[in-house]
Amino acid sequence: MLRRDFFGLAGGATLSPLLGPVWAARADGPPKRMIVVMLRGAVDGLNVVVPYGDSAYYDSRPTIAIQKPGSDTGALALDGHFGLHPVLAQLMPMWSDKKLAFIHAAGSPDPSRSHFDAQQYIENGTPGRATTPDGWMNRLLASLPGARTPTDALAVGPVLPFIFKGPVAVANLALGAKPEAPMAIDHPEVASAFDRLYDGAGRQEEAYRQGRAARTQLVADMSSDEQKMADNGAPPAQGFPAIAERLAQLIAQDRHIKLVFASLGGWDTHIRQGGDKGQLADQLRALGNGLATLANRLGPDWSNTVITVISEFGRTVHENGNGGTDHGHGNAIWVMGGPVRGGKIYGEWPGLATAQLYQGRDLAVTSDYRHPLAAIVERHLRLDDKALEKIFPGMPSARGNFADILAA
């Protein structure tokens, strides 16, 4: 289920004279943006980017396999070996336009099949080392040049995910229905009383001031006339497509936002995951709609945006006894955006014959998940090796062919 609950709701705030004209000056030109969408719960990558050229795929999945390209319910051919889940048809124009790529058999070098450990390793950027105190996107934010503003980085949702934890301020906002709706703290008298109360130096006080500053900016963005015209009286969509739409509008409005993170739950399909229809198909349809919406609504900003979709690990090659799949290893990473050299499957395909499987059961990992991310950081956000060593400390240096994934 892609429910609104995963994003929750939050109130709003307006401009406070106390906070000063921090954003009086707007950044020049559209910034380079990086958006990361995490599918929590381990999406079944073998049914997203389907290896229809492997007969072992069909042998392993008698009831849930996606059929070969050619029929209405079959995969959408990406190349001679791989096809896309048919409910992701909305992304095919992006593929034809060579703005969508996949890295297959990607993942963490750590063998954990625990959702929670594996998510931690994706978010802290140090697979196998749980004690890293901050997330890689916060270290990335710290490495970006230029003056800081309250909305350089944005996490979608009422809580701050680990990937953004760290010393640099990150705004978070639940993009539920009407996130710009007024809050009590909009009232100047209330605001100034609370500002006095949170005048100190602790973590909570810091969070309060960041929250006030970021919301002031974000709510101003969302209440602008352009924004209201863009809505054009349309009824609010539900789930991820709705969030994606609000996110796109926000990004188009706020030139400061450079890094965005959102996560979606509901991918842990141990039972009745379905094939071309069913549970996983419904989830993927909403995700595909949302991503297509995001791409369309970004307009000219699409050319400066790279979106990555990642999950903590993949699922078993063989379907289990209940029409589902259990926790596995390798998965597909999705990369899309104006600067992407797409229309291509990156990475090295290890095959699905029993001898080729990781521990005899899972898709092997042939690409470290950090390598394509590092390529995006390096080529799109223009950070050097020194910064990369901070963002992904200890990352193996042989980085594969991912430099090609973005146009120079």
Next chain:
Amino acid sequence: MIAASRLLAALAIVGLIAPLPARADSSDLQIIHVLNRIGFGPTAEAIAHVKEIGIDRYIDEQLDPDAIAEPAALTNRLAALDTLGLGAAQLFTKYGPPPAETNDGMKPTQEAVDARIKRADTILQQARAARLYRALYSPRQLQEAMVDFWFNHFNVYAYNGFDSLWIGNFENEAIRPNALGHFRDLLLATAHHPAMLFYLDNQTSTAPGSPNARGLFAGLNENYAREIMELHTLGADGGYTQEDVTTLARIFTGWGFDYRNLSAGSGSVFAFDASRHDSSDKIFLGQRIPASGEDEGFTAIDILAKSPSTAHHIAFELAQYFVADNPPPALVDRLAQRFLDSDGDIKVVMKTLLTSAEFRDSVSQKYKTPYQYVLSALRAAGVGIKSPTPFLGAMAELGMPLYLCPTPDGYKNTEDAWLSPASTTARTNFAVSVGSGALLAYVPPSELLAPRLVADKGIPDAANPVAISAVAIERLLGPSLSDRTRAAIAKSPAGLQAALILGSPDFMRK
């Protein structure tokens, strides 16, 4: 949430600066600390009670919840929730999906199905109301804190299929009665409960090739086997392999539903189906378990409950919940040893924890979760709520909708998990809506039309506006508020002072 205009109207009663009472002494601070951690924060009544009998006796009293009488204000409210007393099978037949075919062979109409779905929601709403009423009004505060702790430890997600029918029953039959009992009993109660069997898919897990393996029940599902080790017992570093996960899944094959009882609406929903069980001998965590049907599962649960890894994992989690996000290792070791020595007696472990110097000295080290924050604000405000709905809404808004953590690890209780810029401003917003009295007076229109749940004397009636006294809240929490906070509040309009106390950085800690 309620309309902003109403909030602002309530705020218009901004008056003169009121003098705040003097600070109390450090023993009062320790009483507030104990009430903050053992339960959901101080009330005037609770403070008076602890002052009268002393902290040590209060802890002993809390460790024996059944001996504490519950007030009529609570029992009346609970009595009005009619689905609370229903068993799992009854809940299914009364509120679950309509039978696929009626007696005359007709399929149910779409209207009938929709009506059922709508009706089923009342169970979840009542379960949530009951949880809130107990946490707010039960003097068995430790028991309710333990329910919060264990529910998240054995988390089940209400929007996972039939789990919305069973989540309240899971809490009332598996969690609450065992919350201060023996860990092994608690573990087994959760393993047997249909909510868990359904959520982590064990009810379908079947030995491939067994006599009844067919359809959805064709083979193994390792979901529950992995999570019971990783989350419920040993911990992720508890020393098990993928082989152990698969073996445990084979051990639990056939632990599922009695579909006859389920459709009859009576009897146990749990049943062991030998015809879907893997009947081979097993080696689990290095121990040989000869083929013995259902008993293999009991043996495995015993092995897990007695493991030192489990003792350490539970000790760490309890110390993290009750003492500090990074609990003192010496305390964790002591608690783990008590766990092992007492054969997993949770009461014994908790007595050691609550009487430890580490617990005593950890004042203000925890940041309240949204659940704890909302409840403690209502307890401090000192007036009864008229409807649970706005407060359940507030928990959702703050990122912690009740019974809706989708993943089996449950909600975290650390500062890192909950302190964020947006949630801090959202908390101040909530504080204003409570402090102004607006949210406390609010009853959703749908509930105004419904028959009143209760009309007891302890709780104000819906027609009267709720007045919140900043002076009373300040008197209650005084010693736990910093000088800086007190000074900032003293400079603010009287009509805002209650909101400022409840929205202060101090009050968000405990």
